[in-house]
Amino acid sequence: MSLSIEPLEPAGARVLVAGAGTTGASAVTVLQRLGAKTVLVDRRFSGDESAEQRAPEGFLTGPAPFAGVDLVVTSPGFPPDNDFLVAARTAGVPVWGDVELAWRLDRAGLTGPPRTWLVITGTNGKTTTTAMCEAILQAAGLPGLACGNIGLTVLDALCAEPRAEVLAVELSSFQLHWAPSVRPRAGVVLNVAADHLDWHGSFAAYRDAKAQVLRGDVAIVGLDDEEAAAIGVSAPTRRVGFTLAEPGPGQLGVQGTLTDGVLVDAAFDDDGGTRPISRVPQELVAAARISPAGPSGISDALAAAALTRAIGVSADAVGRGLSGFSPAAHRGxxxxxxxxxxxxxxxxxxxxxxxxxxxxxxxxxxxxxxxxxxxxxxxxxxxxxxxxxxxxxxxxxxxxxxxxxxxxxxxxxxxxxxxxxxxxxxxxxxxxxxxxxxxxxxxxxxxxxxxxxxxxxxxxxxxxxxxxxxxxxxxxxxxxxxxxxxxxxxxxxxxxxxxxxxxxxxxxxxxxx
Known part of the structure; x- marks a missing residue:
């Protein structure tokens, strides 16, 4: 059975899942639950596994490579020039990452009503910002989960009980490359600096992968980072910035110093709408209450505040969530x-x-x-x-x-x-x-x-x-x-x-x- 992309109908489709790690395992579990036929492909297999756990011998060298295959779901670690993935695309088979699969399943309603996605990327600060978002959602009484590159896969988050209505999704540049369809309710690019150039091939390709999160309803960028601030957005996406300085209209920032000042919001009303220029910025939380302390921690907190304010979380809940937040291990x-x-x-x-x-x-x-x-x-x-x-x-x-x-x-x-x-x-x-x-x-x-x-x-x-x-x-x-x-x-x-x-x-x- 051919996999129908619009609408998505996985039942009966034959899907190759490339990579037997965490994302591959979650993809197999979800696809099989939805009736797809899966084959797990991984170069690390020793040959002792069953036929269902590995690609058949000679798969790429047979007379009709990828015959009958409807989709390849790849681990985010595999680069675009991977021989297996190049051969799949050459044979006309779509190649998705696990996040692309999760997005399409969610939009199609195959794991329940579609969720609200808040997507976080950047060279630095992704995990802290994502965890801060989860803390704010909890303070607001919203059923939310941090997932993606932070640990829990997005596919697992879609199937988690109790159900999460809001997903705070940390995505790396690898994941974003393989997830071109994602259009979040709000997305943030914290910063962009040279990284993973060996995987992407150029800084421009790395930056462009990050910029994909800005194609949803609200695009949030770090104004203190030259590369992030330079990324443009297209209408009707609304652009919001955050800065460690005093914010202008449509921005979040800091009034006072980074030690005794206050994080404020001059971008959003409490319903997530645009804050009128005539109104004074809304106070969120004292800078001294932010952990980890210092410029990077406060910058991450402003990004998390912007993401959650974009979906109508109150200033009070943002303050309570950030005040009670403690960073995970190995982050200062x-x-x-x-x-x-x-x-x-x-x-x-x-x-x-x-x-x-x-x-x-x-x-x-x-x-x-x-x-x-x-x-x-x-x-x-x-x-x-x-x-x-x-x-x-x-x-x-x-x-x-x-x-x-x-x-x-x-x-x-x-x-x-x-x-x-x-x-x-x-x-x-x-x-x-x-x-x-x-x-x-x-x-x-x-x-x-x-x-x-x-x-x-x-x-x-x-x-x-x-x-x-x-x-x-x-x-x-x-x-x-x-x-x-x-x-x-x-x-x-x-x-x-x-x-x-x-x-x-x-x-x-x-x-x-």
Whole structure:
């Protein structure tokens, strides 16, 4: 049976689901529930699975590739030039991401009456903003769920009980590329900086994927971010901006300072409509009540407020939701303190833009950074943050890219690299005033029970503490890697946990000495 796109009729359709991860599993479950015939395709299969769990042998090389296939649903991680997906499109088979499938199922009413979608994207701050939206919805008494890139898949959210009427959907650029039909009630682009260029092929393609969330009823952009602010919208979409400064008409912003000011709304009335210019801005919440504190946390709060105000959530509910909100782990948590220095885990800062936002929350810090930069440059980060850096400890595969950027733009900042060599021993190199000194392998502080990655992190924390002691005005040791974690750790969460363990062990060691 051929899959009818308009209206969507999955019953009897044959669907290939590419990718056996979380999104693939949820797609298979929902499609089978609706009567589709599914085949799960994944290169990781070993051959021990049943025929229903993998594509037939020779699938792409047979005489009629994709014969009888109505749809391919792909994992968001597969890039556009993936051979399997290219072959599907060449054969005339539509390729959707799981979010595209969820959107079409929802619009078709196949999982109940269509929901209200609030969509969040950006290079930095997506997860915090999405979680803030969920907290505001809960404060307003609206049945809502955070889903998408935040953890719960959108398909699972559509099937969740009790039913969610409003979905706060965090979407990455990967997910948006494979979801061209999504038109949310309100969407926000928080910011745009170079990231995932290896996947998209260019910055323009990455930016354009993000901009797709602005094609709904209300388009919200971060005015303090040059790239986000430059994105235009087409009628009849209403454009709203948010800023850390005093807002103009049609904007949300801050009256007063970021420490003792107030977040205000000059864009929406309590019914979600346009606020008349003649009216004074509506107060939402004191800036001091926002967590995480600092510019990035307040900016995320303004974005969440704009999204929820766009669907008629009251200013009072916005204030209550934001006042009671606490960020998730690995997003700026202080995990230890030693001698007046806070050890702060912002492992979720997986690109230079996010790391810059993290550093901006600290007057003077020692930065632990490095990992997989994914093609993103770090020069702007170093230039911007140089005056705040008391030192840098570089780890991970692309550590030398960071070291070289510091040498070009901030040679006064002392740098330490920590890595494992061919023998598996931890190696430390200290760079100050252009001179490199190498510490003998297996330096003091390495614990033999640790994995290589954890041993590197333990030594990195020790080196960062030494740099902090050498600069008495240092207030923090900050893990904000500006890079992905998979060269060393299973996830950014595992990286953050390793940092917290190392900081705790250092505190214990100092107490015992």
């Amino acid at each position: 948590q202080t995990v230890a303190r030693l001698g007046g220095v806070a050890f702060v885990d912002d492992s979720k800062a997986t690109n230079p833009h996010a790391a810059r936002a993290a550093i901006d929350g600290h007057r003077r810090t020692v930065l632990i950074a490095g990992g997989l930069l994914k093609g993103a440059p770090v020069d702007d980060l170093v230039i911007h943050a140089a005056d705040r850096l008391a030192g840098v400890v570089a780890i991970g595969r692309d550590r030398e890219v960071i070291v070289e950027a510091i040498a070009r733009h901030a040679p006064q900042v002392p740098v330490v690299t920590v890595f494992t060599g061919d023998t598996g021993a931890v190696t430390v190199q200290r760079i100050a005033a252009g001179r490199v000194s190498r510490v003998p392998d297996q330096p003091a502080g390495r614990r033999p029970e640790l994995s290589d990655a954890d041993a590197v992190m333990a030594q990195a924390v020790l080196e960062a503490w030494s740099l902090a002691q050498a600069a008495p005005d240092t207030e923090s040791v900050l893990l904000a890697p500006a890079a992905a974690s998979l060269d060393m750790f299973a996830s950014y969460g595992a990286r953050g946990d390793s940092f917290a363990d190392a900081a705790g062990a250092l505190v214990d060691a100092v107490a015992e000495s």
